[in-house]
Amino acid sequence: MEKHLPVVGWLNIVYSGIAVLIGLFVWFLLMGVSTLPDVRYEAGAVLHIVGFFFAALMTLVSAPGIIGGIGVLKRQEWSRILLIIVGFLNLLAFPIGTAIGIYTLWVLLREETAQLFARPRRVD
Numbered sequence: 001m002e003k004h005l006p007v008v009g010w011l012n013i014v015y016s017g018i019a020v021l022i023g024l025f026v027w028f029l030l031m032g033v034s035t036l037p038d039v040r041y042e043a044g045a046v047l048h049i050v051g052f053f054f055a056a057l058m059t060l061v062s063a064p065g066i067i068g069g070i071g072v073l074k075r076q077e078w079s080r081i082l083l084i085i086v087g088f089l090n091l092l093a094f095p096i097g098t099a100i101g102i103y104t105l106w107v108l109l110r111e112e113t114a115q116l117f118a119r120p121r122r123v124d
Helices: 004-034 041-073 077-090 096-108 111-117
Strands: none
Touching: 004 041, 004 077, 004 096, 004 111, 041 077, 077 096, 077 111
């Protein structure tokens, strides 16, 4: 399972990063549309606000995947739990998110993987 952990980490980082880029693209697209000469001032302001909130929402939703992916690469205990939650949520994003979610859950829910994340206990 050790060879699968970097793959799971990078898949979640890239997948979540693409979602952030899509949010930014939509924001800039709506800002560009709002500057067209036929767009009224009120409509342009609404497009700015909608684009900003869409980009912010995509960033907020994608942040756990990026943070969890980095944590898995560094073998942090908390990141395994975070990516298990993200993996379950990714199951709803058919088809690519579903595939990444299944793979993430398959890797992170195994006992062998849990032992890789377990910290050695101090014996006093």
